[in-house]
Amino acid sequence: MEKLIQPEIGLIFWMTLSFVVVLYILGKFAWKPILKALSEREQNIEEALNTARKAKEEMIALKSDNERLLNEARGERDKMLKEARDTKDAIIAEAKGKAQAEANKIMASARDSINNEKMAAITELKNQVAKMSIEIAEKILRHELSQDEKQKALMENLIRDISLN
Amino acid sequence: MYCIHPVRVSSLKPILLSILFLFLSLHIFAEGGEGNKKFNAGELIGNHITDSHEWHIAGHLAIPLPVILYTPGKGLSASMYNKLEEGEMDGFKLDAKHNIIASDGSKFYDFSITKNVLSLFISILLMLWIFTSVAKSYKRREGQAPKGLQSALEPIILFVRDDVAKASIGEKKFMKYMPFLLTVFFFIWINNLMGLFPFFPGGANLTGNIAVTMTLALITLVVVAFSANKNYWMHIVAMPGVPKGILFLLTPIEILGFFLRPFVLMVRLFANITAGHIIALSFFSLIFIFGEMNVGVGYGVAVFSLAFTVFMAMLELLVAFLQAYVFTLLSAIYIGAATEEHHHNHDHPEAHVEEAAIV
Structure with missing residues (x-):
């Protein structure tokens, strides 16, 4: 049994040789490519995850951007509509004002011309009445003066008036 | 994570074969045992766990080396x-x-070229074949999910990388020691498993041989010695912050500790694997010892021995992995300690206690 704890030189020799050889060969042809492939794969996974996260963030940003743009557009539209409505109101109001002024002007001139016509008519009527009155008076006088005594009476009256003056 | 499935499946085959072998050998023994020399369990076990110039296959058949x-x-x-x-x-x-x-x-x-040396060559050829083919499949299936043997071994490689090397040596330097740690781990594990397999080309007690564990421990010592930085040597020769009077006591202990660590590595692996082989063979021997008294008793004992042997085989499969892991982990911790950068407020006593607990 003492053989059990006596290291034998032959086995140490072969073991050292074999281990160094296997370490060299595996180190060069197995562990290096395996570890490289593993770390490359891990890197790829990490990159893919990062890209996915970035894409998600971008999408969220894009979405909020879109929303903002939409809101802006909506605001713009509302503004434009309001402006249009205002312009329309202004135009209508202006037109109304102008129409009112024109109407007033026409009315005023109509009233003037009516007044003028009226005055003219009144004057003519007056003239007509005066003329007719003169004619009537002439006729009456003629009829009155066709009788002598009456002519005399008138003369006397006229003379009386003159003497009184 | 620990790749339970392949181990479980592969463990069934040797157990089934062991059962077959047990009953066959019992017959051979019952017939040939009469008048011949008496069964000697000590000799059987001794012959098995030590090295030999021939490889015993079965009965009188042995391969001369x-x-x-x-x-x-x-x-x-x-x-x-x-x-x-x-x-x-x-x-x-x-x-x-x-x-x-x-x-x-x-x-x-x-x-x-003894039994152990031949077993060593076979295991090494097996290792070269397994890992170069795995490396090839990494190249062939670049950027794809692992498959077959590659997917069986990848978790273990990642385990050694992340939980052993990276954890013990540190993010910056671990990559340099990965080839050594992976080779040590798989060398010990594969040879442990081959030792459990009862027939040629298994059955040699390679990792339970003191010369093999000594070589492995010496290689670790050499790796540690060559990668140790000034800081580490300073801690051994003259621990900073320790009074001169105590240094006379501490320095010899530290120097002893430097050699004790690989010594413990050597003994642990040797003792664990050899003990496993001795226990398994002892249960087998029980059958033959009782069979010598009476064949019927032999069969009766065989049932219990077999149950224990199956249990031991399961335990030994765990031990095979565990010892490979422990050897690699402690090697990584030694390397980590040797390459550690200087810390000003490092709490030395605690760190040493922690290390001692692992040992």
Whole structure:
């Protein structure tokens, strides 16, 4: 049994040789490519995850951007509509004002011309009445003066008036 | 994470084969045991867990292995073990205990391809085949999900990388030591598993051999010694912030500790694996010991022994992984301690207690 704890030189020799050889060969042809492939794969996974996260963030940003743009557009539209409505109101109001002024002007001139016509008519009527009155008076006088005594009476009256003056 | 499925599936085969083997061998023993030499459990176990110049397959069938001997001044001499069994060869012969001795009593070194060396070569070829093919599938299936053997081993490689190397050595330097740690881990694990497999090419007690664990521990020591920075050596030779009087006491302890760590690595692996083999074989031997008394008793004991052997096989599968993990983890911790950058307010006593707890 003492053989059990006596290291034998032959086995140490072969073991050292074999281990160094296997370490060299595996180190060069197995562990290096395996570890490289593993770390490359891990890197790829990490990159893919990062890209996915970035894409998600971008999408969220894009979405909020879109929303903002939409809101802006909506605001713009509302503004434009309001402006249009205002312009329309202004135009209508202006037109109304102008129409009112024109109407007033026409009315005023109509009233003037009516007044003028009226005055003219009144004057003519007056003239007509005066003329007719003169004619009537002439006729009456003629009829009155066709009788002598009456002519005399008138003369006397006229003379009386003159003497009184 | 610990790749339970492949282990569980592969563990069934050796167990089923063990059951078959058990009943076959019991018959052989019952027939041939009469009048022949008595069954010696100690010898059986001793022969199994130590090295040998032949590989025993079954019954009287054994593969003789090449014997390579070096005598200083005389040079190398090589032959096959069965030639030596027949008689003297090249000035070497076998003594009564079947040990090789030189006829003239001169000193020589045994560089033979023993059972353990052959097992070592087989396991190494297996490792080279497994991991170069896995590496190839990483190249072939670049950027794709792992498949087959690649997907079975990837979690373990990642486990060694993330939970052993990165955790113990640190983010910056661990990559340099990954080839060493992965090789150590898989070397120990595969050889542990091969040791559990009862037939050729398994069954050698390679990782339970002190020469093998010593070599592994020495390689770790060399790696630590070559990667240690000034800070680490300073901590061993003259721990900063410690009074001079205490340094006389502390420095020898630290120097001893430097060698004790790999020594503990060596003993732990050796003892765990050898103990596992001894226990498993002891249960087997029970059957033969009782079978020698009475064949019926032998069968009766076989049921219990078998249950225990199956239980032990399960436990040994866990131990196989665990010891590979522990050896690799502690190697990584030693490397981590040796390459650690200087910290000003580092709490030394606590760090040492922590380390001692792991040991």
